[in-house]
Amino acid sequence: MSFKVVIFDWDGTLVDSVEHIASSLHQAATELGFPAREREAYRDIIGLGMVEALGALYPGISRDEMTAIREGYGRYFFSRKTTPQNVFDGMADVLTDLRLAGRGCAVATGKSRRGLDSALTSSGLGPHFDLTRCADETRSKPDPKMLVEILEHYEIEPQDAVMIGDTRYDLDMAQRIRMPAIGVEWGVHDRAELSRYNPLAVASTVADLREALGLAR
Template identity: 70%
Template sequence: MNVKLVIFDWDGTLIDSVDHIADSLHQAATELGFPALEPADYRDIIGLGIVEALEQLYPGIQPDDIQRMREGYARYFFSKQTGPQNVFAGMAEVVADLRSGGRACSVATGKSRRGLEGALTSSGLGHHFEITRCADETRSKPDPLMLQEILAFYGHRPQDAVMIGDTRYDLEMAQRIGMPSIGVEWGVHTRDILGQYNPHAVVGSVDELRQVLSL
């Protein structure tokens, strides 16, 4: 697959953080007296912006409770720092090899800007990405606005890029604008779910991803 631009999701695609996110959501919700949900419920909304995620988890939640839960979530989540050890094995090399081969790399994430900036630095990956987009500065996935903003930065068409992600939200936003996508199985959603969004490929290992990207 020979594209000019590779756009990565962050959590569950580059970074092994899904369990920590789900646990932080659980802690923040139950601290405020909201019912504890199944771990799969918390995992399923990973990829959305935090407001959209909480509205899906707890329909009818009030704005004041959203704000309090956001604060609690941030407190729990930021109690652990993302480091190089949290990067999925082999993914740092994938990004580095794409860049050394002349392809641009970017990040489109449901994280907040605060969360991503810290993680870009502490993970050691930040210098690879010229532009990144976060849910709190644009629209949440699966709205494709963040992809369109990244494309506009480079002056590329959707078919010049590929979106790589572990959730249906990643693949749906790419599908909405005709951008090829690659699903990865080591994050949130299964091959069966990812396959519903007409991806170019769904891969189960980093070696498979390298093959699809012609690395």
């Protein structure tokens, strides 16, 4: 599958950060008196923008309450930097080989711009990407606006790109504009959930992903 552009989700796809996000959300909310949610509830909203995620966790939450949780979340989350060791094994090589093959690489994430810019630098992955889009500067997944903006940048059609992600929000977003997608099982949602969105493949390992991208060695 020789796509011109490969678009990656960040958390749970490139970087092993799901548990840190869930813990940071739990700590920020409960210290303000919000009820604790099951661990899976925190995990399930990863991939959404923060406004949408908090609205799903705590229906009816006010704007001021949301701001307070977001501030607490930022303190907890940014207390630990994303490092090259947090990148899933083999994913940096996937990015390197895609670039060597002449393919464009981009990021479409539910992270904030502040969070992504910090992680791009501290993880060492930043130089691989031509373009990145975040939920707080476009619209939250599964709205496909960030994908549309990426396509416009490259001046290509949806079928010329592929979205790679670990959540249903990633695959739903791609499906809405008929962009091919590949799910990965090492993040938030399992194979059964990802398969509901008719991806080209669901990769269980990085080797599976390489094969789906035509990078198998």
